[in-house]
Amino acid sequence: KAGVTQTPRYLIKTRGQQVTLSCSPISGHRSVSWYQQTPGQGLQFLFEYFSETQRNKGNFPGRFSGRQFSNSRSEMNVSTLELGDSALYLCASSLDKAGNTEAFFGQGTRLTVV
Amino acid sequence: GQQVMQIPQYQHVQEGEDFTTYCNSSTTLSNIQWYKQRPGGHPVFLIQLVKSGEVKKQKRLTFQFGEAKKNSSLHITATQTTDVGTYFCAGLNSGYSTLTFGKGTMLLVSP
Numbered sequence: 001k002a003g004v005t006q007t008p009r010y011l012i013k014t015r016g017q018q019v020t021l022s023c024s025p026i027s028g029h030r031s032v033s034w035y036q037q038t039p040g041q042g043l044q045f046l047f048e049y050f051s052e053t054q055r056n057k058g059n060f061p062g063r064f065s066g067r068q069f070s071n072s073r074s075e076m077n078v079s080t081l082e083l084g085d086s087a088l089y090l091c092a093s094s095l096d097k098a099g100n101t102e103a104f105f106g107q108g109t110r111l112t113v114v
Numbered sequence: 115g116q117q118v119m120q121i122p123q124y125q126h127v128q129e130g131e132d133f134t135t136y137c138n139s140s141t142t143l144s145n146i147q148w149y150k151q152r153p154g155g156h157p158v159f160l161i162q163l164v165k166s167g168e169v170k171k172q173k174r175l176t177f178q179f180g181e182a183k184k185n186s187s188l189h190i191t192a193t194q195t196t197d198v199g200t201y202f203c204a205g206l207n208s209g210y211s212t213l214t215f216g217k218g219t220m221l222l223v224s225p
Contacts, residue, residue: 033213035215040123040217041217042120042202042215042216042217042218043157043202043204043215043218045212045213045214045215048212055211056211056212058212059115090156090157092157097211098206098212098213099144099145099147099204099206099211099212099213100145100206101162102147102159102162103147103149103157103159103213104159105149105156105157105158106156107155107156108156
């Protein structure tokens with residue numbers, strides 16, 4: 001059974017640009033959550049999508065957005081990149097809504113903004 | 115909003131010593147999950163606790179959920195170098211319907 005796949009694994013972008021990250025969940029999983037991970041800050045929740053609907057959103061500015069497709073694949077977009085957006089972005093899929101069952105994390109996308 | 119505090123932030127032990135990390139929530143939780151992230155890796159699910167006062171064991175790891183369902187702990191007996199990594203707790207608050215992660219405890223084990 002394939003795990004959670006995130007693409008690309010690494011990205012370097014310039015301030016002001018926008019970026020789209022992709023996450024393919026485990027087959028059959030309906031929930032996809034996105035997290036930003038920076039040293040010392042742990043996992044900061046961005047948003048959760050469940051059956052194509054945004055179920056929850058964390059305290060991030062509107063520059064961060066996402067969506068989920070009918071096949072459960074999810075994308076997140078960050079517009080007008082800032083240096084502080086440099087981080088590891090992790091997505092996690094679960095069979096049910098986040099927190100009800102175990103989450104399976106992808107390897108993450110390492111975004112560097114210069 | 116819901117906050118999940120985890121202590122200590124960092125701990126360095128000698129192989130064979132015990133280790134404990136504590137997790138405290140500002141609100142009552144529906145359940146709590148624990149994850150381990152090895153250096154350079156991604157978080158991997160360890161366990162989920164649901165019942166008040168629940169205790170679960172996985173070999174040398176013992177997980178507890180407090181009676182009030184606001185705190186939890188992970189205890190590792192006789193640490194090994196393979197235990198190195200960051201341990202995260204994640205609490206589900208039914209009121210917010212969100213899973214909130216603590217900032218994690220980084221464990222370093224010296225041989």
